[in-house]
Amino acid sequence: MSNNLEEYNDPISYDIENDAYMGELKMLEEWAVKQGGPVLDLACGTGRITIPLAQKGHNMIGIDIHAGMLELAKKKADQANIQIEWLEQDCTMLQLDKKSPLIYMVGNSFQHFHTNAQQNLVLKSIHNLLEQEGIFIFGTRFPNAEELLQPTTEEYWKTYTDTLSNKIVNAYTISNYDPLEQIQHYTTIRKFMDDNHVAEERKTNISLRYTYPKEMERLLIENGLDILHAYGNWEGSPLIKESNEMIYICRKI
Template structure:
């Protein structure tokens, strides 16, 4: 199954997701601590890259999806951002960075242990010594992974002036820790668009071993972008990792 269906319409993606800004303040704080080019992995249409560039930082945005990058370029004219179409697990960039981040729960697109290792190895190679890597992933709480396998209403938003109601159908594969999600968007004019995506979940103790095994140490593990302690009630994990130099 194509795991990029959710991103086939970048303009629609922006209209649905651009209002989300909870991570920007957090990332900006860490950006102020470093000098050099900052790398945004799985950058999409530049939702996080563009605000940081407007604050005066030099950015590189990397994404596998050509259409998302084209939309990012249209939105970022006259800003200091270089865009690269690459697989984040096989980065080949012209610089190393003191600060790399990956938001939007993009870490969950790496579905196997091997894919996660490849991603973290790739990030490690492109970080300066003692560089910082920040990423987030949905917290595998019971209510998160055991969602309904029947259609449920999720949210509404406006696209090109018309209301869009969004519904989801989800099914969790416990053996592989992968959630299969079908998203149905019903438009006011009667049209309907359906996309599918698979997302890998990682548990906190598993995450700690994964990070340590790939040349990092966890500096902070937060339960949200406001730096709340992680708990059984958390909705996500914010991982702040430092490259270790042996």
């Protein structure tokens, strides 16, 4: 996983592009109230969800493999005067001196574990840290045909404002899916605009594993996790063939 982090090497720009999204927060807050803490946020990044949950009074631990993302997370928590324990660890080899009643992984981070062995390792690691009857919640992109068969040419993705440069950014992606490995290779091209001209262009690469629903069922059960719910989004809608996401709520067996 550590060689697939190019997308995260500029934490401030990453925050500008992604920090406003809070789609997972409501569901996770509901479960945090039910389960209590400490709550573990795996692959927490810059604390996008960790910090809001801590602000709601939950005992939070944020874990990530990327030192730069954690550094910004710590800075943001300090500025908000929020106490959070931050740990730099590989999620396949988690080591804590306590167990948790609730662990979650958002931002489709599960897709960073490319091989069957890596998927097993991360789930075993989570299982070991969960209290008996503990809950693990995570989301991943649904491997529907539209998602996997994206054009291999440059396609428009979205537009946002980069508040550091005060420039409009037009983002494009190039996708290439490997069906043998079930991995989508993405190149993201961000074009920083000056009036109608491209003032700067930045490219990043990332590779993401896609797991099918039946495959996921077997994977979770074999690693000691019973599926309580499988949703098609973070609002709790049913998982259907038109879904773009798969959200799993699992209980430690």
